[in-house]
Amino acid sequence: MAKDTRSKETRTQQTTGPLGVALIGTKFMGRAHSTAWGKASQFFDLKRPPAMRCVAGRNPEETCAFATKWGWHNSTTNWKDLLSNPEIDLVDVSTPNNLHAEMSIACLEAGKHVACEKPLAGTLADAKKMVLAARAAAKKGVRTFVWYNYRRCPAVALAHRLVRDGRLGRIFHVRASYLQDWGGPDTPLLWRFQGDLAGSGAHGDLNAHIIDMARFITGDEVTEVVGAIEETFVKERAIVANAGGEISGKGARASSSSSAKKSGKSTVDDAVLFLARFKQGAVASFEATRLATGNQNRNNIEINGEKGSIKFDFERMNELQWWDHTLDPKLRGWSRIMCTDGSHPYAGHYWPAAHLIGYEHSFISEAADICAVVAGGAPIVALPDFEDAYKTQCVLEAAIRSARERRPVPIRELDKF
Ligand SMILES: NC(=O)c1ccc[n+]([C@@H]2O[C@H](COP(=O)([O-])OP(=O)(O)OC[C@H]3O[C@@H](n4cnc5c(N)ncnc54)[C@H](O)[C@@H]3O)[C@@H](O)[C@H]2O)c1
Numbered sequence: 001m002a003k004d005t006r007s008k009e010t011r012t013q014q015t016t017g018p019l020g021v022a023l024i025g026t027k028f029m030g031r032a033h034s035t036a037w038g039k040a041s042q043f044f045d046l047k048r049p050p051a052m053r054c055v056a057g058r059n060p061e062e063t064c065a066f067a068t069k070w071g072w073h074n075s076t077t078n079w080k081d082l083l084s085n086p087e088i089d090l091v092d093v094s095t096p097n098n099l100h101a102e103m104s105i106a107c108l109e110a111g112k113h114v115a116c117e118k119p120l121a122g123t124l125a126d127a128k129k130m131v132l133a134a135r136a137a138a139k140k141g142v143r144t145f146v147w148y149n150y151r152r153c154p155a156v157a158l159a160h161r162l163v164r165d166g167r168l169g170r171i172f173h174v175r176a177s178y179l180q181d182w183g184g185p186d187t188p189l190l191w192r193f194q195g196d197l198a199g200s201g202a203h204g205d206l207n208a209h210i211i212d213m214a215r216f217i218t219g220d221e222v223t224e225v226v227g228a229i230e231e232t233f234v235k236e237r238a239i240v241a242n243a244g245g246e247i248s249g250k251g252a253r254a255s256s257s258s259s260a261k262k263s264g265k266s267t268v269d270d271a272v273l274f275l276a277r278f279k280q281g282a283v284a285s286f287e288a289t290r291l292a293t294g295n296q297n298r299n300n301i302e303i304n305g306e307k308g309s310i311k312f313d314f315e316r317m318n319e320l321q322w323w324d325h326t327l328d329p330k331l332r333g334w335s336r337i338m339c340t341d342g343s344h345p346y347a348g349h350y351w352p353a354a355h356l357i358g359y360e361h362s363f364i365s366e367a368a369d370i371c372a373v374v375a376g377g378a379p380i381v382a383l384p385d386f387e388d389a390y391k392t393q394c395v396l397e398a399a400i401r402s403a404r405e406r407r408p409v410p411i412r413e414l415d416k417f
Contacts, residue, residue, distance in 0.1 A: 018051035019371055020087045022112075024079045024103055025094030026057040026066040028247065029117055029147070033092050034070035036363035043349045044368035047375040053087045079103060083110040090115060090374065094147075097122035097204060098197045101130050104386075108137040108144070115145040115370055119208040119396060120389040122199025127386075127393040128417060134386035145370050146389040148212040150299060152365040154357070155320035157345035157381045158337070159217045159303070159310045162322070168305030174214045174284035178206035179298040182247050183270055183290025189237040192247070193266040201268030203230070204396055206288035206299075211392045212384065213301055214286075217310075220278045222395045224410045228274035228403035233291055236263045274399040286399070318356045345380055391415070 021037050023030060034052070041049035055072040056079035057063030067075035082088050083106060090113040093103045100121050104114045114134075121127040134144040150156055162168060183193075183202070191197040198204065215221060239262045271289035278284060292298070299314035311321035311334075320337045340356060342348035346365045350357050369379035384392075398409040 016047060016375070019048040019374055020053045020085075020089045021050045021092060022054040022056065022082045022085070022088045022090070023052075023072065023092045023094060024056040024082070024099075025092075025117075026055060026063060029094035030055070030057075030066065031070065032360060032363045033094055033147075033367070034066075034072070035360045036367035037092070038071045039360075039364045040367040040371060043364060044371075046368060046371045047377065048371050050090075050367060050371055051087075054082060054085065056082060080106070083107065083112070089113060090370070093117060096191045096197045097199045098126075101126035104130055104144070105133040108133045108142055111137075111140065111142060113143045113145070113370075113374055115147060116386070117147045118212070118389065118392075119199070119204040120146055120386060120393050122197070122204065124393055124397045124414060127390050131386050131390045132417070143374060144386040145366075145373075146384045146386065147363070147366060148209065148216075148384045148389070148392075149362040149366050150209055150213055150314065151216050151381060151384070152346060152362045152369070153312075153314070153317050154339040154344045154347045155312050155317065155337070156213060156217065158320050158339055159301075159312060160219070160381055161345065162308075162310060163217055163219060163303070163305070167308055167324075168303065168310065169307035171218055171220070171278070171280065171282040171303060171305045173304040174218060174278065174282055174301070175303075176210035176214050176284070176301040177287040177298070178202075178210045178289075178300065179287070179292035179295035180206065180247070180290045181293045181295055183234070184293075185234050185237075187234075187237065188240040188243040189264045189266065190243055193237055193268055195267035198268055200272075200396070200400065201232070201266075201270055202288040202290045203269050203272040203400065206290075207272055207274075207286055207399065208392055208396060209299060210286055210288070210301060211395045212389070213299075213312075214284060214303075215392065216382065216384075217301065217303060218278060218280075218282065220280050220282065221391060222276045222284070222398075222411055223279050224277045224408055225395065225398040225402045226275045226277060226408045227406075228272060228399045230269045230400060230403035231271045232266055232268065233270045234266055237266050238263050272399060272403065274402060276395070276399075317358070 037050045052072045054074040055067050063075045091107040093116040104116050107114045273287040276284045302311045308325045309323040340347045341353045394414045402409045
């Protein structure tokens with residue numbers, strides 16, 4: 001493979017020409033991100049359109065087939081090949097949480113921009129190392145991004161703008177829950193149930209998203225976790241060959257697999273609930289679980305302010321519910337805003353009003369914003385970098401400490417370098 005002879009500064013400060021992208025990881029997020037990089041320049045006018053140079057996986061045949069199917073020019077089974085590849089400007093890290101730090105730091109040190117999946121890391125210690133590497137890289141013009149994609153649902157971005165524009169006034173309540181139901185006793189011991197690989201269970205997977213959304217919409221920061229519950233309902237799970245890592249455990253269920261002879265201990269939470277306070281006085285509740293039967297991907301947030309309230313539920317992702325408390329009381333009522341109008345954030349880049357968008361569009365919009373930022377432009381709404389995602393990581397850690405030590409945990413106890 002050719003060696004990159006340009007200086008790191010020249011590579012990263014370039015603001016024109018295609019943005020050479022590489023992806024590590026070929027399963028759930030691998031597919032979502034491949035869609036995003038492939039479509040971003042079709043829906044957005046980009047100064048630096050992404051060029052899908054190389055995908056890194058583990059199995060040679062599968063990775064090669066993935067590259068062909070999803071539009072990558074090349075593939076490798078050694079992600080370290082990407083570090084010295086001159087065609088690659090940005091590496092997209094879409095692997096299990098325990099690998100985020102090693103991969104991201106190596107890429108940043110090689111002068112590549114990094115777009116890493118959430119949560120930033122499996123542990124706060126890894127997240128700190130990533131922030132330090134990002135700070136060093138930033139001095140050379142190298143950027144970091146984290147795939148908190150729900151910020152880019154038009155309804156969530158609209159909620160953020162309503163708060164920013166003062167339409168909710170002072171915020172009293174944040175009520176967020178992210179409920180899924182795929183993690184019952186039949187789901188095998190995927191990497192997502194192994195603490196050394198995942199860091200945590202529903203907590204880092206789902207609470208991470210709603211903490212980020214709450215911080216993004218309110219523009220405020222959590223100062224304290226007041227109390228928390230952590231529960232693992234299913235203590236042992238079947239070990240199934242080729243169980244896959246996707247959230248449904250696609251490829252195998254313990255009850256239907258003849259290979260499920262052994263079981264192993266689940267070392268993560270199935271559910272974490274916690275209460276928190278925000279700097280500007282709001283009180284908040286967060287709940288994440290993989291065992292809320294009947295709720296498949298119910299990413300929910302309600303925010304109540306003195307002038308109005310908003311509600312968002314990802315299962316109806318094109319809609320934002322809005323209550324205007326400044327109206328004459330006889331006219332007050334929840335309105336269901338279809339966020340597909342050209343005046344809504346991102347929506348105008350896709351289809352005409354009420355022609356709905358879906359899950360992948362949040363990733364397409366994020367890829368487009370990343371390309372814009374790397375080209376020296378601005379994102380449509382704020383993009384989380386490692387520093388920003390670290391704040392979410394501190395809240396995750398505070399909740400776990402609070403649950404295990406049965407005490408309030410101030411964020412300042414953790415947010416230290
Ligand atoms: N933004 C979101 O909404 C969202 C949704 C799901 C997952 N995620 C995050 O994305 C990340 C990946 O999750 P996923 O659901 O895609 O998992 P997955 O199990 O479906 O895929 C993980 C991929 O990583 C690859 N991999 C593992 N070790 C590797 C190595 N050493 N070298 C190269 N490839 C390696 C696997 O082969 C697989 O292709 C996690 O951090 C997860 O938290 C984010």
